[in-house]
Amino acid sequence: MIISREQKGKIRSLRNLAYAVLIPLYFGLPWLRWNGHPFIRLDIPERKFYLLGNIFIPMEGYFLWLFLIGAGLSLFFFTSLVGRVWCGWACPQTVFTDTFDWIGRKIAGKKYGKKDAPLYKKVLIHVSWIGFALLGSLAWIAYFADPYIMISEIQSGTVFAKGNLWPYFTAFFTFTFYGDMAFVREQFCKYACPYARFQTVLMDDQSYNVTYDYVRGEPRRKGKEKIGDCIACNMCVVVCPTGIDIRDGVQIGCIACGKCVDACTPIMAREDKESLIRYMAQDQVENREAKVKWVRPRTALYAILLLGVLTSATYLLYNRVPLYVSILPDRNIQPMVIPENKVRNFYNVKLQNISLEDQNLQVQLVSKDFSEEPILRVGGDETQTIQLPQNSMLDLRIIVESGNLSKEDIANRSHFIMIRFVDPKNPKFYKEKQVPFTLPADLMGMR
Ligand code: SF4
Numbered sequence: 001m002i003i004s005r006e007q008k009g010k011i012r013s014l015r016n017l018a019y020a021v022l023i024p025l026y027f028g029l030p031w032l033r034w035n036g037h038p039f040i041r042l043d044i045p046e047r048k049f050y051l052l053g054n055i056f057i058p059m060e061g062y063f064l065w066l067f068l069i070g071a072g073l074s075l076f077f078f079t080s081l082v083g084r085v086w087c088g089w090a091c092p093q094t095v096f097t098d099t100f101d102w103i104g105r106k107i108a109g110k111k112y113g114k115k116d117a118p119l120y121k122k123v124l125i126h127v128s129w130i131g132f133a134l135l136g137s138l139a140w141i142a143y144f145a146d147p148y149i150m151i152s153e154i155q156s157g158t159v160f161a162k163g164n165l166w167p168y169f170t171a172f173f174t175f176t177f178y179g180d181m182a183f184v185r186e187q188f189c190k191y192a193c194p195y196a197r198f199q200t201v202l203m204d205d206q207s208y209n210v211t212y213d214y215v216r217g218e219p220r221r222k223g224k225e226k227i228g229d230c231i232a233c234n235m236c237v238v239v240c241p242t243g244i245d246i247r248d249g250v251q252i253g254c255i256a257c258g259k260c261v262d263a264c265t266p267i268m269a270r271e272d273k274e275s276l277i278r279y280m281a282q283d284q285v286e287n288r289e290a291k292v293k294w295v296r297p298r299t300a301l302y303a304i305l306l307l308g309v310l311t312s313a314t315y316l317l318y319n320r321v322p323l324y325v326s327i328l329p330d331r332n333i334q335p336m337v338i339p340e341n342k343v344r345n346f347y348n349v350k351l352q353n354i355s356l357e358d359q360n361l362q363v364q365l366v367s368k369d370f371s372e373e374p375i376l377r378v379g380g381d382e383t384q385t386i387q388l389p390q391n392s393m394l395d396l397r398i399i400v401e402s403g404n405l406s407k408e409d410i411a412n413r414s415h416f417i418m419i420r421f422v423d424p425k426n427p428k429f430y431k432e433k434q435v436p437f438t439l440p441a442d443l444m445g446m447r
C-alpha cells in the first residue's frame, strides 16, 4: 500500500470542495425523510426501493436496467470528454483514501506513513481508522436498514436480538472497509476495478485529461545536463497515490486525481514556466495552438445514446402507474355452473399500492366475448370500490359471473375477460389484466 506525500494546490482545494459536498451526502442521505418515508433506501426484506418519494418493486426491474445502462453511458460520455473524472473526484475509494490520509496526518503529522513514526501514534492511527470504518459501515448499512431503528436498538441494548442481522453486516463491512483503506488502497484501482481496465479505450487524443507535456519536458535532466524542461525532481511521482510516473504516458494506474499537476506547478513556476503536467488533450501536447474538439463522433454517439436512455426513463417514469396487480384463477374453487345456465369463475387478486398516497380504486370488467355481459363481485360483495392505503398490499377474491350463456358462447371454447382497476378521478390511472374465463367440462357437453 502506498502512502503518498501531501500536496497542496489549486486542484487539491477544488477536490476538497467536492469532498465537502460528497462526504456529508454519503453519510447524510439515509437519514433524510420524504413524507415520513425514506428518501433513499433499498429495503431487501420488503423488496422495495425508496427514492425521492417513489417506491419501486422488483417487477419494475426495467428501471434498474435503464439506470445501469444510463450510469454506464454517463461514464463513457464523461470519460471520453474529460478522462477519469469520476475516479479522481468522486469515487468513494479515492474520497476515503484521502480522508484516511487526513486522519493519519492529523495524528502523526510529518511522520505519517514513515517507519520511524512513534508506535503509539501508529496504533492510534489504526484505532481511528477502525472507528471511521465503523461509522462508514453504519452509514452504508443505513442505505438498507432504517437508521432511526438502528439507533433505538443501540440505545435499548437490543442490537443483538435474535434475527437482527445488521450488526453482523456492519462488522463485516467495517472489517472490509478498514482492510481496504489500511492495506489495499491503490491496488484495488490497479487490479480489481473493472472501469480502470477499459477506460483507456474510452479516451482518445482529444480527451481533456491530466497529461504530461513530453514535448517540452523531454529529454528530462540527467545529472547536471538539462535539455528539456523536466528537472527530474520526481515530485510528480512521490505525490502520486497510485505510485505511477505520469511521464510514462496514459496508464491504468492513473486515477486523474491531479496531485501531480499541483506538484509540478510550483516547480515550473520557479522558472516562470507553465506546469509540465496539466489538464489538456494529448493533441495539444503536439500542437500547442490546437483547440479541444469537444464534439467528435465518439462523444456525439455516447451523448445520443445517453439522451435516448434518459428520454425513455423520463417517459416511463412520467407514465408510471404506481399500482401492482396480479390476477390468477383460484385453484381451490373450480369454475361452477349455477342456475339459469350461468357460470361462475373465481380469481385471486394481489394489489400493491407502490406510492406514498392512498388509492381509491374502482374495479371494472371488460368483456367482448359473451352475448350477455358478465357481472363482477369483489370479495363476494356487490361493492366494486377498493380502498388501498399508501405503501400497502391487499389480497382479495373476485368472482365473475357470466350472463345467460347462449349455445355460441358454449361452443366457443376459449373466453377471456379483462379486469381493470381504475382511479375514477383520473381515468389515465389504471392497470388491467386479461385472464381466462373457463367453462366447466359438464357445460361443454351441452354444445
Ligand atoms: S514534477 Fe514536473 S519537473 Fe518534476 S519530475 Fe515531474 S514533470 Fe518533471
Ligand code: SF4
Binding pocket: 210, 236, 239, 240, 241, 242, 243, 244, 245, 246, 253, 254, 255, 256, 257, 258, 259, 260, 261
Ligand atoms: S499520475 Fe497524477 S493524476 Fe494520475 S494518479 Fe498519479 S498523481 Fe494522480
